[in-house]
Amino acid sequence: MDRRKVDVVLSTVIIIASLIILTYDNFVEGGAESDLGSMTLPRVVAALMIFFSGSIGIQSLKKLYNNAEIESAELIITNGFSGIFIYIGIFVAYWLAVPYIGFLVATPFVMFAIAILLGGRNWLPISAVSILVPVLVFFGSREFLRVYLPTWTLS
Amino acid sequence: MIDNILSGFSAILAVGPILGIIAGVVIGIIFGAIPGISAIMAIAIILPMTFYVDPIVGITMLLAVYKAGIYGGSISAILINTPGAAASFLTALDGHALTKAGKAGKALDISLFSSVSGEMLATMVLILVAAPISAISLQAGPIEKVFLLLFAFTVIGTLAGESIPRGLLSCCLGMLFAMVGMSTITGASRFTFGSTELMGGFTFTPMLIGILVMPEVLNVIRRRKVPHHELAITRSPNPADNRISFAEFRSVFRTILKSSGIGTFIGALPGLGSSTAAFIAYGEGxxxxKKPEEYGKGSVEGIAAAESANNAVCGSSMIPMLTLSIPGDDVAALLMGAFLIHGLTPGPMIFFEHTETIYAIFAGFLITDLFLLVIAKAGFSFFVKIASLRRYYIFPCVTVFAFAGAFTAGQNINDILVLIAFTVMGYGMRLVGLNPAVFIVGFILTPFFEQNLDQAFAIVGSDYHLMFASPFSWVFIALSVFFVFSSIKVRKKSAAKAKAEQQAKQEPLCNQTS
Known part of the structure; x- marks a missing residue:
C-alpha cells in the first residue's frame, strides 16, 4: 500500500479535527478561571497539528502528483494483515467475555487461539501452557499483588 | 552526599530489594534476548506488578529490567543476527561474524563485560552529578521551566521521529491526549464528551502497554509465517575461542572507557538515545x-565500543529526568511514569523530598550491574534456551500479561478497551511513520508544561515580553532552533548519501543489462 495516499487522508482528518478544536467552544465544561484558560493549550497544539500534518500531507500530495518513485519507507506492507484483524477480534471477544465467564475460564481459550494463529500445532504443550499460565497469573495477582482478576458471574 | 550514598546502600541491602533486583535481571535478560521483545516492552509489562510494592523495590526492579534488557538484546544480535533494538545493530555486525567463526562465547563475554563496565561508569556519573545539577535547576522558575520543556518537546520530536514534521506531530498528538479529562489547574473537563469515564483522563498503564508493547505483538503476528530461528551457542574446540582472556579485555579497556564516556554524554542529552551513542562510539573506536579493517568482520573491539556506549546511556538518560523532569529517551519517559505512579515526582525536588529513596535507587542501580555480571555469566545457556522458545508459547503469554497489567492499574475492565484502542492506534502510528515513544513523552510532560505555563502567565500578567526577560529563555530558544536546523541538515545529508549509494548500486546493473 502506498503510504503517501494514507498520509494525505490522515492529514486531512487531523486538519479537520484540529479546526474543530480551534473553533468549537463546547469541548470544555465548567472549571475555575485561570490566567491561561482551559482551552488555550489545546488550541495552540491544534494549530501546530494543522501545520505539521499540513506539511506531511502537502509533501505526499506533491510526490503523488509528480509520480515520484516510491521509497521503501513509503510502502506499507500489508501481507499478514488478516492475522492482525483476527488477533484484534480475539482480544475484543476476550474483553467482552471476561466479565461474564471470568479470567480463569476465558484466558486458556484465548491463549490457545493465539497460539494456533501463530502456527502452533504442538497441542499438548500448548494446552498445558494455556492452562498453567492463567492459573499462575490469577493466583499470583491475588496473593502477591492483592489484585482480584474477574471471576465467573453466570449463575 | 557520602552519607546519603551509604544510607542508600543500607536501604538497598535488604531481602526485598535484592530479590527485586535478581527478578528484574532475570526477566530483563530473558525478555531482551527474545527477538521481537525489547527492554521497553519488558518494563511496560512488568510495571503493573510493581504498583503494590515499596518504591525502592519496585523502581530498582524496573531499572534492573531496563539494564538487563538492553544487555539481553545483544544475545539475539550475536547468536542469530537479530538485534532486538537498533542500538544492537553494530553488535550484531561483529558479534554474529564471531559466532559464524565458532567464537560465540568470546562475543557474548566481551558484550557482557563491556555492557557492565559502560553501565557502571554511567551510574557513577549519575550519582555524582545528579544532585549538584538539581541544586542548580532548583533556581529555575516557571518561566524557565516552560522554555526548558519546550526545548525538550522540540529536541525529542525533532530527533526521534522518522522526519521532523512526523516527530513533532507525534508529540502534539501525545499532548492532545494528555489534555483529555479534568484540568488540574481549572478543574474544567475537557474533551470528555459527557462521559464520566473520561473525567480522569486515559489510564496511563493500559495506554502505555497499548502504544508501546502490543504493536510489537501485532508485528510478530503479521510476520507469523517467517521461519523461527533457534538461538544456539556455537562452541569451538579451542577453549580460548569460548571466552575472553584478561589480556584481551585489557587491550580493549581504553575503547570501553572512551565509548562509555561517549555513551554517558549522549545519554544525558535529551532525545538522542542509545543507537546514536553506539554509532558514534563505534565510529570513533x-x-x-590499530585494526580498523577488522570492524564489521568480527572485531572484539567493535563489540566493546558499541555495547559499552549503548549501555552507558541507561544510567545517564536518568540525569535529565531526575534533575530537570525531562526524560532523555523513550525508556526514561516510561520510567518517569513509573516514578510518578510510585508517588515520586522526578525533578530537582526529588533529592530533597525523597533523599533516602533516591539514593537507595542509585545504590540499587549500581548493585544491579554486579548481579547482571554474575547472573548473565552463570546462566548463558539457560537464558539462550528460554529465549529460544517458539513464538506461539511466548506471545500468548505476553497477551495475557498485557491484559492482566492493564486491568491491574485501576481494576477496571474498561481499561482493557483503552488497551485495545491504543494498540490499534500504536500500530497505525508505526505504519504511517509516527513515533509512539515521542507520543508518550508528549503525554507525560504536558501536565507539567501546562502547570508551569499557567504559573508563568500569572507571574507576567499582561506584560508578555517578560517571558523573554530571562537569559535562560533565550538559551533554550537558541538551543531548540539549533537542534531543529542541525537535524534538518543531517537528514538532508544522509538522504543525499543514500540516494548516491542507490545510484551507485543501480549503475553496474544497467551496465550489465546493456
Whole structure:
C-alpha cells in the first residue's frame, strides 16, 4: 500500500479535527478561571497539528502528483494483515467475555487461539501452557499483588 | 552526599530489594534476548506488578529490567543476527561474524563485560552529578521551566521521529491526549464528551502497554509465517575461542572507557538515545583503532565500543529526568511514569523530598550491574534456551500479561478497551511513520508544561515580553532552533548519501543489462 495516499487522508482528518478544536467552544465544561484558560493549550497544539500534518500531507500530495518513485519507507506492507484483524477480534471477544465467564475460564481459550494463529500445532504443550499460565497469573495477582482478576458471574 | 550514598546502600541491602533486583535481571535478560521483545516492552509489562510494592523495590526492579534488557538484546544480535533494538545493530555486525567463526562465547563475554563496565561508569556519573545539577535547576522558575520543556518537546520530536514534521506531530498528538479529562489547574473537563469515564483522563498503564508493547505483538503476528530461528551457542574446540582472556579485555579497556564516556554524554542529552551513542562510539573506536579493517568482520573491539556506549546511556538518560523532569529517551519517559505512579515526582525536588529513596535507587542501580555480571555469566545457556522458545508459547503469554497489567492499574475492565484502542492506534502510528515513544513523552510532560505555563502567565500578567526577560529563555530558544536546523541538515545529508549509494548500486546493473 502506498503510504503517501494514507498520509494525505490522515492529514486531512487531523486538519479537520484540529479546526474543530480551534473553533468549537463546547469541548470544555465548567472549571475555575485561570490566567491561561482551559482551552488555550489545546488550541495552540491544534494549530501546530494543522501545520505539521499540513506539511506531511502537502509533501505526499506533491510526490503523488509528480509520480515520484516510491521509497521503501513509503510502502506499507500489508501481507499478514488478516492475522492482525483476527488477533484484534480475539482480544475484543476476550474483553467482552471476561466479565461474564471470568479470567480463569476465558484466558486458556484465548491463549490457545493465539497460539494456533501463530502456527502452533504442538497441542499438548500448548494446552498445558494455556492452562498453567492463567492459573499462575490469577493466583499470583491475588496473593502477591492483592489484585482480584474477574471471576465467573453466570449463575 | 557520602552519607546519603551509604544510607542508600543500607536501604538497598535488604531481602526485598535484592530479590527485586535478581527478578528484574532475570526477566530483563530473558525478555531482551527474545527477538521481537525489547527492554521497553519488558518494563511496560512488568510495571503493573510493581504498583503494590515499596518504591525502592519496585523502581530498582524496573531499572534492573531496563539494564538487563538492553544487555539481553545483544544475545539475539550475536547468536542469530537479530538485534532486538537498533542500538544492537553494530553488535550484531561483529558479534554474529564471531559466532559464524565458532567464537560465540568470546562475543557474548566481551558484550557482557563491556555492557557492565559502560553501565557502571554511567551510574557513577549519575550519582555524582545528579544532585549538584538539581541544586542548580532548583533556581529555575516557571518561566524557565516552560522554555526548558519546550526545548525538550522540540529536541525529542525533532530527533526521534522518522522526519521532523512526523516527530513533532507525534508529540502534539501525545499532548492532545494528555489534555483529555479534568484540568488540574481549572478543574474544567475537557474533551470528555459527557462521559464520566473520561473525567480522569486515559489510564496511563493500559495506554502505555497499548502504544508501546502490543504493536510489537501485532508485528510478530503479521510476520507469523517467517521461519523461527533457534538461538544456539556455537562452541569451538579451542577453549580460548569460548571466552575472553584478561589480556584481551585489557587491550580493549581504553575503547570501553572512551565509548562509555561517549555513551554517558549522549545519554544525558535529551532525545538522542542509545543507537546514536553506539554509532558514534563505534565510529570513533574504528577511527582510532590499530585494526580498523577488522570492524564489521568480527572485531572484539567493535563489540566493546558499541555495547559499552549503548549501555552507558541507561544510567545517564536518568540525569535529565531526575534533575530537570525531562526524560532523555523513550525508556526514561516510561520510567518517569513509573516514578510518578510510585508517588515520586522526578525533578530537582526529588533529592530533597525523597533523599533516602533516591539514593537507595542509585545504590540499587549500581548493585544491579554486579548481579547482571554474575547472573548473565552463570546462566548463558539457560537464558539462550528460554529465549529460544517458539513464538506461539511466548506471545500468548505476553497477551495475557498485557491484559492482566492493564486491568491491574485501576481494576477496571474498561481499561482493557483503552488497551485495545491504543494498540490499534500504536500500530497505525508505526505504519504511517509516527513515533509512539515521542507520543508518550508528549503525554507525560504536558501536565507539567501546562502547570508551569499557567504559573508563568500569572507571574507576567499582561506584560508578555517578560517571558523573554530571562537569559535562560533565550538559551533554550537558541538551543531548540539549533537542534531543529542541525537535524534538518543531517537528514538532508544522509538522504543525499543514500540516494548516491542507490545510484551507485543501480549503475553496474544497467551496465550489465546493456
Amino acid at each position: 574504528k577511527r582510532t583503532s
